[in-house]
Amino acid sequence: MIELEGLTKRFGAKTAVDNLSFQVRPGVVTGFLGPNGAGKSTTMRMMLDLDNPTSGTVRIDGKHYRDLPEPLKYIGALLDAKAMNGGRSAYNNLLCLAQSNRIPERRVSEVLDLVGLTAVARKKSKGFSLGMGQRLGIASALLGDPEILMFDEPVNGLDPEGILWIRNLMKGLAAEGRTIFVSSHLMSEMALTADHLVVIGQGRLLADLSMADFIQQNSRSFVRLRSPQQERLKDVLHGAGIDAISVPATGALEIDGVGPERLGELAAEHRIVLHELSPQRASLEEAFMRMTADSVEYHAHAPGAALPGGPVAPGAATDNPARPADVPAWGAGFDATRKGGE
Numbered sequence: 001m002i003e004l005e006g007l008t009k010r011f012g013a014k015t016a017v018d019n020l021s022f023q024v025r026p027g028v029v030t031g032f033l034g035p036n037g038a039g040k041s042t043t044m045r046m047m048l049d050l051d052n053p054t055s056g057t058v059r060i061d062g063k064h065y066r067d068l069p070e071p072l073k074y075i076g077a078l079l080d081a082k083a084m085n086g087g088r089s090a091y092n093n094l095l096c097l098a099q100s101n102r103i104p105e106r107r108v109s110e111v112l113d114l115v116g117l118t119a120v121a122r123k124k125s126k127g128f129s130l131g132m133g134q135r136l137g138i139a140s141a142l143l144g145d146p147e148i149l150m151f152d153e154p155v156n157g158l159d160p161e162g163i164l165w166i167r168n169l170m171k172g173l174a175a176e177g178r179t180i181f182v183s184s185h186l187m188s189e190m191a192l193t194a195d196h197l198v199v200i201g202q203g204r205l206l207a208d209l210s211m212a213d214f215i216q217q218n219s220r221s222f223v224r225l226r227s228p229q230q231e232r233l234k235d236v237l238h239g240a241g242i243d244a245i246s247v248p249a250t251g252a253l254e255i256d257g258v259g260p261e262r263l264g265e266l267a268a269e270h271r272i273v274l275h276e277l278s279p280q281r282a283s284l285e286e287a288f289m290r291m292t293a294d295s296v297e298y299h300a301h302a303p304g305a306a307l308p309g310g311p312v313a314p315g316a317a318t319d320n321p322a323r324p325a326d327v328p329a330w331g332a333g334f335d336a337t338r339k340g341g342e
């Protein structure tokens, strides 16, 4: 269990983390969500005593990080996969860490096997692809077999296979009863991974709720209707006590709370031609963007984009982030034996 109370961090005039209080519980994956610059990394660094809070506290199983007798056995973290010594082999990177934390050497081989890096254990880590580096960082987090694991944007830049592997690893670790805390700026990714969500914007807590509640509150279902006799259709709907919202961007009507069957029958009764009658579900990504819209630091304004408060564009709740084209695939040239419940 991780407990934050009134955690605040100021860098000069900038308040990066603003009076954050929440708990991260065992047995579930907790997603830590916020747009770029929201304060996720700063919060995680304070959890690991890498930054001093301006005020407030973090407790790991009731203790300050610095008071944990052998911290790697309590909490493991992937903050920056590039933090390894590139001149050392994967094995030696982990061995140094194990020796300085009184962790038995056999654990090094175990975690290398767990993350599928056994075949490249003796290779210098500076030659590793992004995905392999990410796996090595995860191996170091797992080294002390800790009950609490923290991952800062672990899927950034990975291909779909790498994303799936990390997702399943986190779920498997949570199913073992561990506390898993993972940051992301992608709601669509968290929708597939997290059981619980903590959302921040400009360092402040915006939401702390179960994924199921977030979906229930935000995945609006509606029916989209399009007709060449739109005004007549509106009148007919109005006459039947049904509110329709005109969406200029799509030229369609959107109706909440009435099924497509009833709407189709009404149109047929009044001999109104329909060009579209489709059930829709709002995307969770857009709900998240609306939630954090006021706290986004860097806005890019696309023509016609009117997210905050505007109509909810429909889309799948489970869209996957696309992999940048220049990112190497998992498994190229190394043993990608997968463990962890995949």
Ligand SMILES: Nc1ncnc2c1ncn2[C@@H]1O[C@H](COP(=O)(O)OP(=O)(O)OP(=O)(O)O)[C@@H](O)[C@H]1O
Pocket (backbone or CB within 6 Å): 011, 014, 015, 016, 034, 035, 036, 037, 038, 039, 040, 041, 042, 043, 185, 297
């Ligand atoms: N050492 C520092 N000195 C000054 N400002 C900082 C420092 N570290 C972070 N910040 C600022 O604090 C804010 C929060 O940054 P942080 O990296 O914690 O956000 P984040 O949510 O992890 O963002 P991202 O998703 O982009 O990594 C940002 O405005 C950032 O510029």
